[in-house]
Amino acid sequence: MARYAMVMDTRRCIGCHSCTVACKVRNELPTDMVYNPVTTDGPHGTFPNLNMRFLPLLCMHCDNSPCVDACPTGASIQAKNGIVHVEDKKCVGCLSCIMACPYGARYHNHETGAVNKCNFCLDRVEEGLRPHCVETCHQHARIFGDLDDKNSEVSKLISENKAVQLLPELNTDPCVFYIY
Amino acid sequence: MIGKVDLTQEGVEVKKSACYFCHQNCGVLAYVKDDKVLAIEGDPEFPTNQGGLCCRGNIALKHLDHPDRVNYPLKRVGKRGEGKWEQIPWDQAISEISAKLSSIRKEFGAEAVATAGGTQRTDDWSRRRFMNLFGSPNGFHNSHLCWIPTFMVETAIYGWCPFDLDIGGSKCIVLWGQNPGASGMPEAHHVAELQEKGLKVIVIDPRFTESASKADLWLPLRPGSDLALALAWIHVIIYEGLMDQEFVMEYTEGFEALAEHVVDFSPEWAAERTWLTPEQIRAGAHMYAMNKPGNIQWGTSVDQIGKPAGATMHARALLRALTGNLDCPGADLLTGPSQDYLTDEELEGNQFLPEEQKAKQIGADKFPMVTWPGYSKICELTKKTWGKVPTAEWMCEAHPPSVFRAIINSDPYPVKALLVSATNPLASYGETNVVLEALRKIDFMVVCDYWVTPSAMFADYIMPIAGALERPIITNSYGCADFMLTAQRAIKPMYERRNDFNFWRDLGVALGQEENWPWKTVEEAYFSAIAPIGHAVSTFDEFVENVRFHFPEREYFKYKRQGFATPSGKVELYSSTLKDLGLPPLPEYVGPSENEIDNPELAEKFPLVLTTGGGFMPFHHSEHFQIKDMRFLRHTPFMDINPATAKEMSIEDGDWVWIETARGRMKQRANLTEAIHPKVIFTQRCWWYPEKDMRDFEFGGELGGALESNGNILTSTADDYCDPYSGSWANRGLLCRVYKVKESDLKEVI
């Protein structure tokens, strides 16, 4: 069984927001829903001695996912391949998962009342395709693949670089890794 | 699957289309069924984007059938600016417009009809063809702010202008006032990849941009002071002996004169003018000159600094020549025009414009470089060496600010009609207040556009134009590169939209030009352009489907075979062409358009330095403010100000502030950031608010907010602010002041 993961190579990300828009448009999300924010970390320092990087965010598909635990209806589930997603018809919109997620990766859909989130473009992944945000990235700053396959690009990138997870102190064990 | 669309369903065709939201024209695969586009994605086989699409590219379907799109010809029925329109058939519009143009020509001469263009996302060779056949030399674009002066000045010095970087073999790239991180995605990814392999990247930019944050060396110079930096680099390269001796000896002329000319332009001299340290300046010169081969990538900023623009391009070109970074592997290539297909110029019909009409071109007497005097001279030289010449559209244009002023004051003669294509002049041309006065005053105006822009509110007719996915595309850098990328229509234009080609052709036919318009459709015209390449195809569509790209075999060191396209056949460090045109043969120092050294009194009133800046994601120029998914990411304009400066004025992050120059003031929100020098202000440009009432103020409207946050309120187009080479005006390096918007003045813009 695959264990899907994403690597964000912040050395390459230029903060162009293409992933944000591709995700919104291709997944036909409501205007106010942003699964893929790209934040600007910086510039830190004092002019002209500065550094800055861009941080593409999305659902971290945590191995130890607080959102799944918090869901009272069982709508939030983690598939065997690690992808955390919401079964829309079971969701009552209690927002427990939104509150439980430390990464702000879940959104209340005001049109349907349910909570929506990034699902790594589950339908595409099942067809062997890559998520839209990865597909659209000119910079190849987002790399998607199987963590269980030691020869996959993600596995190699993680082992060859000091890839880190966000908020590791929370023990959520995210499957999104950042290379700084 | 793309979103909820199943691409495997029956009847889905894949069309090889391209993005049409900037002129990179990234490859797009369009999934089409029953002439409807179901979904799009980046084309992984396209050489530039390789499957990637930026914000703009991704919204094509939102753009295609947006509720605000102009879908039918509209005729003004109310007063100018009142926003009352009547929908009429295309043919009726064409016949009424042609009748009006005809009568203007009769009364005032053909030159009384001018056309304004925007970016290169049009079939503008056909616009030029129409104007040539009609007899008017007064077509123009914003091209003065975008590469065209650079092309002409560099061509004067070494016979063509490098647009192709042989970046794969490069060791150093200078991004001079360019931020591919926000503007050119394909370039940004090449740079990132090569940087991992050791490419050195120098970014020259007042702002700590996306690109600067990844650079090996960032030179945050005072906006508009690029010339001092370029001259100091020349000084360092010559006096520290870093030039390519062999190349300079063998293939250039005028070295002695240049060496003497720059003797005083030391890094110490430049430091005061650029706000860089001499060490920073030397470090840059060393990095570029000692990591060979190297590239200097053009960015629009130098084209936009006004008075010193031409001299800066001139000096920058000399850097390439001194280091021998011309047409050798890994350096900046002089491809010349394509020898294999018809260039845009060959479709323009420049032979049709009579000499006496060329002489009437507005601005030609003041700014020779991108008007008929300079263009004719350049054509003579390039024809001899390359056998072909650059396009006239873009390279040879009336001076836009002078045309707007001629509309207002009939000097040098009356201009009565303005045909506007793919531009919103109120947002994108300099000195908005002058443009506004001209648009209010013009007798007859036609706008070809996707939207009813604030400028279109003054039109007599608005013509619906086919956009992304609805038109075939040839991409070859204004017809000045030797390669070609092509794309087909994914679908027929929706509603009554047509290509702008159809507008110009139909208008031409209505005015009796039919015999000179051999092609009935754009595809026919494009087929005639690609036919000489010699593929066994019978239509343009077939070419796209089977061939799609044309990359001729790369030939380096062409100058060894044919010389440079200059009078001497060498790189003219001392330019005889510029001298003949009455311009300085060597780049003479000129300070920024407004600066504290030359204009101390002005600097007292306006103590900060302004740049109205370049592109920023997710928008392109003045476009896309009505695409909700993009607007959501940036719904209000932000200007950059250093926190220390902001503190002095009690400005907090997110506050609305006025930015004011001698021309006027506009408001944006403060982004407090260390990314900018405490004395520099960066504003976003071209903002307008399509959600606002579009009518002119006298009818109770807000003119789409075109005067509220628009960077061009601040820019200057006065003749003495313009570059004497090309006439490009000053968007950057101006003096300004900044202060908080009072609560009472803040009509909520959002």
Next chain:
Amino acid sequence: MSEKHQSWGWMLAVDFFFAGMGGAMLVIASVIDLFIAPGQVSLLGNLVGPLCMCVGCGFLVLELGRPLQAWRVFMNPKAILTFGAWMMTFAIISGFVYASFAINHSLIFWREWDFLRQLLALVNIVTGLVVATYPGVLLGRHKGRPFWVGPGIMGLFLLSSMVTALALHCLCAMIAPIEASVLNSLPKLLAALLLVQGLLWAGYLWIKATGTTAAESASAKRWISGDLAKGFRIYFLLVGTLVPMIMFLIPVSIFQGLAALMVLFGGVIMRMQTVTSGNDRTFLPGELQYRSRLPQGKEKFLKKAWM
């Protein structure tokens, strides 16, 4: 559109208030019954307890994005909310049946069955305690919500539930008095608990403000000197805690009745502020600026029929 719709709202705070208070009312009534003054059940107070929980449930359902599907919250035994929902259901049933013992009517044929009453009292204590405690547990387990995280909030919520439950019992006893000496001594206990409440909150904020992470400290600053300071200092601490504390010590019914109402008011305010405080996450680098610059929902362009 705006971030405010992306987190729990005031209705959930009101649910926490009513449910916690209702649960604690059951606990108080049952403890008195079992251990202090057997059989001394106040009809009104005992009925109001489960009623409060019902009202809480009502608000909880309204807070849902899909209220008609509310039954689904019983479905995930691992989720604390599911556990809470079941416990609240048991408490409500048990509470109502328990309350029925005080109804002097022949239809209530079981009103003499002391054993059942005592059993129900026991169930009331267990489930009521859970209901009064679990909102605090729920919040305290939110790793990414700096103001809530940790066990402290559990104690504060439980205490507030107890205090408000006592206050409401007092009020009930005033409206429908029974000759119960136990209830008459409650005001003093209440005053003491209010003092504890004031001290614990001061301690909680102090610990958070000087706490382990910058995010915790920032979240406490909102209460100490930021946008929540007024609500905390004036409405909760002064009006909802200290003033009623003093008023409870004055043995005048009208004062004590008023004081009880003020305590309830303080309890609602505290929960609303606490829930609001949960909007602050441990934001990722650059995230706060990113989100603060997104439209908040009132922007004109959002109203356009654009795509």
